[in-house]
Amino acid sequence: MRLELSEQDLTKLVPEFYARVRADPVLGPIFDGAIDDWDEHIEKLQAFWSSVMLTSGRYKGQPMVAHLRHEGAMSAANFDRWLALWQKTTGDILDPDNAAALQAKAARIAESLQLGVQFQSER
Ligand code: HEM
Numbered sequence: 001m002r003l004e005l006s007e008q009d010l011t012k013l014v015p016e017f018y019a020r021v022r023a024d025p026v027l028g029p030i031f032d033g034a035i036d037d038w039d040e041h042i043e044k045l046q047a048f049w050s051s052v053m054l055t056s057g058r059y060k061g062q063p064m065v066a067h068l069r070h071e072g073a074m075s076a077a078n079f080d081r082w083l084a085l086w087q088k089t090t091g092d093i094l095d096p097d098n099a100a101a102l103q104a105k106a107a108r109i110a111e112s113l114q115l116g117v118q119f120q121s122e123r
Helices: 007-023 027-034 038-054 063-068 076-093 096-121
Strands: none
Touching: 007 027, 007 038, 007 076, 027 076, 038 096, 063 096, 076 096
16 A cells, blocks of 8 residues: 655654653653653654654754664564554554554664674674
């Protein structure tokens, strides 16, 4: 089925996801300890997802480098928790096809971030 995800969907999804992240007892303190300007973070993540899903090219950054700064928080359990919350939030907010596409993409990116962090920490 054709993907009809829009910028508007991301404008709803991303702030709601990070509101839930902040309310999460495990992920909340990690993010609140790392992020000073939440408006900027949400803006950046909307650009990220827009680049990934809509190939808008709006995001210019290095996710791997950003996560290496927080290596201690990048455990398999935390990735599972992040992905479970992403799954729930996308499912609550978007139609099933768009939610499924975002879930599959996040799982692949999470896997590569996790491998990257593991690889760096073993060097
Ligand atoms: C940024 C934590 C998983 C995408 C960040 C930052 C933190 C963080 C603390 C802010 C970094 C900084 O500026 O110092 C986590 C944790 C995760 C996780 C604890 C799971 C264990 C993911 C996943 C994705 C993702 C699965 C993508 C699917 C991003 C992006 C940024 C970011 C795009 C912005 C990077 C930049 O500054 O350009 N994350 N993250 N994160 N995260 Fe995650």
